[in-house]
Amino acid sequence: MSTSLANAPLEIRAIGLPLERIEGRAKVTGTAPYAYEQTVADPLYLHPVQATIARGKIASIDSAAAKALPGVVAIITHENAPRLASDKDKELWVLQSDAVGFRGQFIGAVIAQTPEVARQAASLVRVTYAEQPHEAELRADRSDLYAPKQVNPDYPTDTDEGDVEAALKAAAVTIDQTYSTPWENNNPMEPHTTVATWGDGKLTLYDSTQGAHSVRTMLAPLFGLKPEQMRVIAPHVGGGFGSKGTPHAHDVLAGLAAQAVPGRPVKLALTRQQMFSLAGYRTPTIQHFRLGADREGRLTAIVHEVIEQTSRIKEFAEQTAVPTRLLYASPNRRTSHRLAALDVPVPSWMRAPGETPGVCGNEMAMDELAVACGLDPIELRIRNDPPVDPESGKPWSGRNLVGCLREGARRFGWDQRDPAPRSRERDGWLVGLGVASSTYPRYAMPGSVASIRYGADRRYAVRIGAADIGTGTWTALTQIAADALGCPVEAIRMEIGDTDQPNATVEGGSSGITSWGTTIVAAARAFRAEHGDAPREGAEASAGMPENPDEKRFAMHSFGAQFAEVRVNVDTGEIRVPRMLGVFSVGRIINPRTARSQFIGGMTMGLSMALHEESVMDPRFGHVVTQDRRAPADARRAGPALEPDGFARDRRDRHCRRGGGDRQRRLARHRNPRAPPADHAGQGPVLSANTATRSSVIGRLRAARPASDNS
Amino acid sequence: MNPFAYERASNAAGAVAAVAGHPGAAFLGGGTNLVDHMRLGVASPDLLVDITKLPFDRVEELPSGGVRIGAGVRNSDLAADQLIRSRYPMLSQALLSGASGQLRNLATTGGNLLQRTRCVYFQDVTTPCNKREPGTGCSAIGGYTRYHAILGASEHCVAVHPSDMAVAMVALDATVVVLGRLGERRVKLVEFHRLPGDDPWQDTVLGHGELIVAVELPALPFATRSAYRKVRDRASFAFALVSVAAALDVEGGTVRDARVALGGVAHKPWRATQAEAALRGAPATAESFRRAADAELAAARPLDGNAYKIPMVRNTMVAVLRDLSAEATP
Numbered sequence A: 001m002s003t004s005l006a007n008a009p010l011e012i013r014a015i016g017l018p019l020e021r022i023e024g025r026a027k028v029t030g031t032a033p034y035a036y037e038q039t040v041a042d043p044l045y046l047h048p049v050q051a052t053i054a055r056g057k058i059a060s061i062d063s064a065a066a067k068a069l070p071g072v073v074a075i076i077t078h079e080n081a082p083r084l085a086s087d088k089d090k091e092l093w094v095l096q097s098d099a100v101g102f103r104g105q106f107i108g109a110v111i112a113q114t115p116e117v118a119r120q121a122a123s124l125v126r127v128t129y130a131e132q133p134h135e136a137e138l139r140a141d142r143s144d145l146y147a148p149k150q151v152n153p154d155y156p157t158d159t160d161e162g163d164v165e166a167a168l169k170a171a172a173v174t175i176d177q178t179y180s181t182p183w184e185n186n187n188p189m190e191p192h193t194t195v196a197t198w199g200d201g202k203l204t205l206y207d208s209t210q211g212a213h214s215v216r217t218m219l220a221p222l223f224g225l226k227p228e229q230m231r232v233i234a235p236h237v238g239g240g241f242g243s244k245g246t247p248h249a250h251d252v253l254a255g256l257a258a259q260a261v262p263g264r265p266v267k268l269a270l271t272r273q274q275m276f277s278l279a280g281y282r283t284p285t286i287q288h289f290r291l292g293a294d295r296e297g298r299l300t301a302i303v304h305e306v307i308e309q310t311s312r313i314k315e316f317a318e319q320t321a322v323p324t325r326l327l328y329a330s331p332n333r334r335t336s337h338r339l340a341a342l343d344v345p346v347p348s349w350m351r352a353p354g355e356t357p358g359v360c361g362n363e364m365a366m367d368e369l370a371v372a373c374g375l376d377p378i379e380l381r382i383r384n385d386p387p388v389d390p391e392s393g394k395p396w397s398g399r400n401l402v403g404c405l406r407e408g409a410r411r412f413g414w415d416q417r418d419p420a421p422r423s424r425e426r427d428g429w430l431v432g433l434g435v436a437s438s439t440y441p442r443y444a445m446p447g448s449v450a451s452i453r454y455g456a457d458r459r460y461a462v463r464i465g466a467a468d469i470g471t472g473t474w475t476a477l478t479q480i481a482a483d484a485l486g487c488p489v490e491a492i493r494m495e496i497g498d499t500d501q502p503n504a505t506v507e508g509g510s511s512g513i514t515s516w517g518t519t520i521v522a523a524a525r526a527f528r529a530e531h532g533d534a535p536r537e538g539a540e541a542s543a544g545m546p547e548n549p550d551e552k553r554f555a556m557h558s559f560g561a562q563f564a565e566v567r568v569n570v571d572t573g574e575i576r577v578p579r580m581l582g583v584f585s586v587g588r589i590i591n592p593r594t595a596r597s598q599f600i601g602g603m604t605m606g607l608s609m610a611l612h613e614e615s616v617m618d619p620r621f622g623h624v625v626t627q628d629r630r631a632p633a634d635a636r637r638a639g640p641a642l643e644p645d646g647f648a649r650d651r652r653d654r655h656c657r658r659g660g661g662d663r664q665r666r667l668a669r670h671r672n673p674r675a676p677p678a679d680h681a682g683q684g685p686v687l688s689a690n691t692a693t694r695s696s697v698i699g700r701l702r703a704a705r706p707a708s709d710n711s
Numbered sequence B: 001m002n003p004f005a006y007e008r009a010s011n012a013a014g015a016v017a018a019v020a021g022h023p024g025a026a027f028l029g030g031g032t033n034l035v036d037h038m039r040l041g042v043a044s045p046d047l048l049v050d051i052t053k054l055p056f057d058r059v060e061e062l063p064s065g066g067v068r069i070g071a072g073v074r075n076s077d078l079a080a081d082q083l084i085r086s087r088y089p090m091l092s093q094a095l096l097s098g099a100s101g102q103l104r105n106l107a108t109t110g111g112n113l114l115q116r117t118r119c120v121y122f123q124d125v126t127t128p129c130n131k132r133e134p135g136t137g138c139s140a141i142g143g144y145t146r147y148h149a150i151l152g153a154s155e156h157c158v159a160v161h162p163s164d165m166a167v168a169m170v171a172l173d174a175t176v177v178v179l180g181r182l183g184e185r186r187v188k189l190v191e192f193h194r195l196p197g198d199d200p201w202q203d204t205v206l207g208h209g210e211l212i213v214a215v216e217l218p219a220l221p222f223a224t225r226s227a228y229r230k231v232r233d234r235a236s237f238a239f240a241l242v243s244v245a246a247a248l249d250v251e252g253g254t255v256r257d258a259r260v261a262l263g264g265v266a267h268k269p270w271r272a273t274q275a276e277a278a279l280r281g282a283p284a285t286a287e288s289f290r291r292a293a294d295a296e297l298a299a300a301r302p303l304d305g306n307a308y309k310i311p312m313v314r315n316t317m318v319a320v321l322r323d324l325s326a327e328a329t330p
């Protein structure tokens, strides 16, 4: 491939259009098969048996009554389960020993002709334990808190720059506060489901996962299989929020069960209740903040010390203080993470691990500082906006947080805010306005490969094992492929969600479209270089994700400003949020329609986290007791009463990438003449949602009904 | 979930006979509570007798001026009924504040009265619970009690009854009409649900095989001015933290009569008789309303996680009475 071709500008036609989801019709008519719905011949059904103690050993298992039930095919426990190859990951070391590490852990499973019989039989398995005392409560005063080697995924545990203690001592204004955030569970709409078949030394999984290839990479060696002996298929996934980013114990359980009944597919769907202990969750956090500032509100010291938990059987260290390293400027900064290893389920990725609780703590502390300095909270944030990345000293590829804050303030009516508490009352509701910054790193994961083949149907089959977890991957990648090949979207046949396709990195860290899109562009260029514009039938080419030299030159993150109107009932103290606005600086928008869903979804999750999502763990038992979405409110999202309103303007930077920018800019100007000024942008050689373009996007939520109304 | 047989009853006596003669049998209304419990292992009937085809689906005016509600009337239909909306607005409001549209379309009047507590330990078969398994202990005590009782609880159970509808019906002094093997009997709703005492597994005074056929509301002219206020975490699809149903009869600035009932505070929908007594004859002022609330709450005993309910009930009761009395004085 010639360099000139590799760097040729893309003619932007499909990218940026609000195309409907190409699988939308199949989904709303119920014909898009999710894992559990895949048609397989003669399936059996699996129901787990779970530990009812938090720590100890299994003394005995009596499955006679379960086995006697008509329809039961097999029962597996640690006594008879097939052996796994490695105990490196204790979460996946399923049914391999008599040890119990947390309440709810799998200790057995029933395989039966129907799901009902499997479930009934599982309830008949009698287990006795040698119980040991357990500890499940996260407290700041534990003596055994420890510093992990690094925090997720590979950030330093602690940082310390300058002299925070001296700066705090000298500061005109200081804030010293501790905030805690609760245990939270991901709870995607589609539960974790797997259909496993073991035949001819090969394991096939229909799995509800954010990464078919990552499931195979982690599980094939565990089952003693070569990669080519295992296939994972996941064309449609009903949400994951991180909990399907890595395989969990249920995948292993299904694989073991399939091994026990070779040739027969085994179907497993976790119940909603089981998902609270078996699919990862966000650790509770205890965050100690100390801020020092001068009278004008300029930060002189930031200290963010985090205490959180992991499971004794496997470490996961949430990077809660990491966003503090770049959000605001201060010459003296200290961040740290300490973990308590408890007898609790294994925490994992959940919806922006680190940023979600960490930015929440930051923004509360900044609000308190604004009050202490007598400053408007937006002005305080603007005064502390770092010109370059405080950590690395690199320039931002684009930040524009200040632009987002200013534009949001204008649209939201921030000037009507009276900072005095209880100053605005309307119809028995106290009304207040609030603001917060948001940020998320721009991740691109190396390792993806895409292939393109020109078929007899005169269409290009674009193959990459990517995942669509409801985000719009099918559609967005089709748009990218169409522009990369210079053909209409109808000429693209996207094929994703299968390890039979070329390797794709996980749909996690918001890296999917960036990584896969860039890979597809590289493959398209390879294809055109080899086969030209009039390929013969069967012409094929592939390429891996190219490197982006800008990654070394720039600090790449997205930013946003969130605004909320919050009402508190004078009589009852009820909290209602009738209105939210988000303004984001995020890079190139591939599809405004699907991007809009992402922003509205993210804002809804923030709202839910703040008001509804506490998972209540009872330390006496060691499990989440609010584990039923039919139970009281705690474990539910804010969804039903909200209705999005308005949206999203794409705009492009002057330095933007070659190809299509002009048209987009005109469109954006036309629709949005007063969009915030474009920020600086790096010029990467590849097209993706990278930093070459920045878009400001407006998301708006409005309560569907008046705050006090009936459902 | 255990295997079960299913029958559809074609007449009331047959339904009663089928369930009464079979210890593992249960009536099936809309199934929105019972079927959940079967999935969770909280209930495991081996025979379901479906009563939704019985002719109990009407709301009728009684010669006395009251209203008779068939036990099979769906919550949505009852909330929308013209008689109910005009004569007992608090009942319509209570129904509409419950669950979701889909659930209300299924849920029946009889099933709503008999829905069981949402206590998280009751619903989790891996934890001890006296209500679910007599004698095993009460996990809520010392545990998660944000939703639990402040009135009338015992050391054996601190659960609350979750129904909104029943709170309004108790304020209206409803009567439950029950058919058993020996014929019909009538029970005042206020005596229908029990306090937990030392046998919390008994939610109500209903015996096995007794079928609710109707609920009767007596005439109460001043209930045309009544309201139901439900305090909850979300504006929709959430159970009550606390709720207040009230009707107020005010003349010349004085309370002639009042009806007040509380939800989310006790093992049963709580008729606030102390508050009612304090209100009768008192001036219709915020001060009187506060005093009435305090009279009712004098007996309140909060748990670790629910002391907030005492001021919440007080404020909500005062607010509801204030709004009703404001309506009364033009």
Ligand SMILES: Cc1cc2nc3c(=O)[nH]c(=O)nc-3n(C[C@H](O)[C@H](O)[C@H](O)COP(=O)(O)OP(=O)(O)OC[C@H]3O[C@@H](n4cnc5c(N)ncnc54)[C@H](O)[C@@H]3O)c2cc1C
Pocket: A629, A630, B026, B027, B028, B029, B030, B031, B032, B033, B034, B035, B051, B071, B072, B097, B098, B099, B100, B103, B106, B107, B108, B109, B110, B111, B112, B113, B114, B115, B162, B163, B164, B165, B210, B211, B212, B213, B237, B238, B239, B240
């Ligand atoms: C997600 C969710 C949210 C909810 N939110 C609320 C809320 O906010 N407020 C609220 O008040 N409720 C709420 N509910 C509860 C709902 O109101 C009840 O589930 C419903 O009213 C039960 O009625 P049903 O006809 O479905 O009863 P079923 O489930 O059919 O029966 C319940 C019980 O009553 C018995 N039974 C039924 N009919 C009769 C009869 N005629 N005679 C004798 N026994 C009978 C059954 O045997 C069973 O034991 C909610 C429920 C869910 C699932």
Ligand code: SF4
Pocket: B117, B119, B120, B121, B122, B128, B129, B130, B131, B132, B137, B138, B139, B140, B141, B156, B157, B158, B159, B200
């Ligand atoms: S409060 Fe009642 S229902 Fe809840 S655990 Fe205790 S006994 Fe069971």
